[in-house]
Amino acid sequence: MHMPTIASAAGVGLALALMGAGPVAAAPVAKASSAEAERIKALEAKLEQSLALIHQLSQRVQDLEKRPAGAPPTPVATVAPAVKPAELLEAQQRIASVEQGVRELATAAANAHPADTGVPFHGFLDVGYTHFNKQEAGQRNGARLGTFDVYLTPQFGANVRSLIELAFEYDKDGGLAIDAERLQIGYAFSDQLVLWGGRFHTPYGYWNTAFHHGAQLQTSITRPRFVAFEDQGGILPAHTVGVLATGKTPTALGRFSYDLYAGNGDRIVDGVLDYNASGDDNSSPIFGTNLAISPSAMPGLTLGVHALQSKIGGNNAAATLTGAARSRVLGAYGYYEGDSVEVIGEYYRFTNRDLAPGGQSRSSQAAFLQVGYNLMDRWTAFARYEKASLKADDIYFALMTSGTSYHQSSVGLRYDVDPRAALKFQFDSNKDLANPLGTVNALRVQYAVRF
Numbered sequence: 001m002h003m004p005t006i007a008s009a010a011g012v013g014l015a016l017a018l019m020g021a022g023p024v025a026a027a028p029v030a031k032a033s034s035a036e037a038e039r040i041k042a043l044e045a046k047l048e049q050s051l052a053l054i055h056q057l058s059q060r061v062q063d064l065e066k067r068p069a070g071a072p073p074t075p076v077a078t079v080a081p082a083v084k085p086a087e088l089l090e091a092q093q094r095i096a097s098v099e100q101g102v103r104e105l106a107t108a109a110a111n112a113h114p115a116d117t118g119v120p121f122h123g124f125l126d127v128g129y130t131h132f133n134k135q136e137a138g139q140r141n142g143a144r145l146g147t148f149d150v151y152l153t154p155q156f157g158a159n160v161r162s163l164i165e166l167a168f169e170y171d172k173d174g175g176l177a178i179d180a181e182r183l184q185i186g187y188a189f190s191d192q193l194v195l196w197g198g199r200f201h202t203p204y205g206y207w208n209t210a211f212h213h214g215a216q217l218q219t220s221i222t223r224p225r226f227v228a229f230e231d232q233g234g235i236l237p238a239h240t241v242g243v244l245a246t247g248k249t250p251t252a253l254g255r256f257s258y259d260l261y262a263g264n265g266d267r268i269v270d271g272v273l274d275y276n277a278s279g280d281d282n283s284s285p286i287f288g289t290n291l292a293i294s295p296s297a298m299p300g301l302t303l304g305v306h307a308l309q310s311k312i313g314g315n316n317a318a319a320t321l322t323g324a325a326r327s328r329v330l331g332a333y334g335y336y337e338g339d340s341v342e343v344i345g346e347y348y349r350f351t352n353r354d355l356a357p358g359g360q361s362r363s364s365q366a367a368f369l370q371v372g373y374n375l376m377d378r379w380t381a382f383a384r385y386e387k388a389s390l391k392a393d394d395i396y397f398a399l400m401t402s403g404t405s406y407h408q409s410s411v412g413l414r415y416d417v418d419p420r421a422a423l424k425f426q427f428d429s430n431k432d433l434a435n436p437l438g439t440v441n442a443l444r445v446q447y448a449v450r451f
Contacts (some may be wrong), residue, residue: 039416053184060387120152121151124148125450127145128221130445134440146215149165152166160187161187166178166182182239199275202236203261203306204290204306204331205290206333207443219342222410225402226368227368235273236329237286242264243265246259246262257293267281267313271400271401286308300367302335304334308328323395325359330351332347342370344370345370347367349363350364350396362396366390381413384409385407385409386408387406404433406430406433412427
């Protein structure tokens, strides 16, 4: 009446034997200490004894199954005596003990010596050609190297996160610059709260956090001019050095996400925004928020609002003007991605107060709308209109080389060579009100890849 139980014990032993011979047991042994190795040897010895007993029990079961009903048992010299319940129970307990010991040791060894998977390494690279019908001073036509962007995400554990982004790029004079575009270390408490410290993309609008320095990610070749990176003519602090709290959670209306941040306020150095990597030069931090919802009723749609405040001062490119302003930015944005259509729109309203004695507040605004449409397999056409109406007597914009009013229309075509490579064509027509050349047209070609 004990035969099914004996067969089950044999099955457990067989599974245990397989486990002991496989990677689960073997991998920890290689990395275990000498004490752990001795313990493993002892466990293996017990396992061998248990397996021998199980083999004897299995032979006994097979013999009992083969004899005719009612026939007396046939003595077999190599088979163990009749199995008693107490012996069976002891064998099962020994098997369970050995199995548990092996599992505990494997877990402890794995925790003490986690598998080294290396540092996840990703990157982006682009090359291209640009031709302007009118060239400003220092502007050149011809082929150009784009950005070689290295993207690292070292693994430290289940909750500790990190992100490193290094960009190698050439300036307009041909000099190679290397920037730590993002250098973040974070801790994930849950999906609702992740805390980061370091240099991160300032979370305003959609574009600045969705598309980083890897050109292959975005449909167009260029970013809208006023949300470009600081060293490429942007008028907003694209990066912040400080702390960032971010999270997302499902609600009855849809997925809600948020960003809250504070950090060093920017400065303006020779007409260009600088993110103050080594400390705040005016002890007045930047802080802001970005709130968004993706409605369940409209899949693919994201709507959001954003706000930031900072004190920014410095000098213009010619070092003929200095000053400081209290800058407040409010805005809204929307993003939609359907089967064939992509739409991105952002709006910004600036209220900047001159901090000089008797200084006044000035209001300006900027916006863009980009639409992409999938014409056929791998081909996407896109068009963008952007406009910035910036007050010339606003000290914040007066200090920046690119702080001028403009409007630009862009059209283009993107061909996805494969999921990781894109060939793009773009035509821009730009009217900068401060540019004596008037309207400047540009034809651009880009080949961008990621790996």
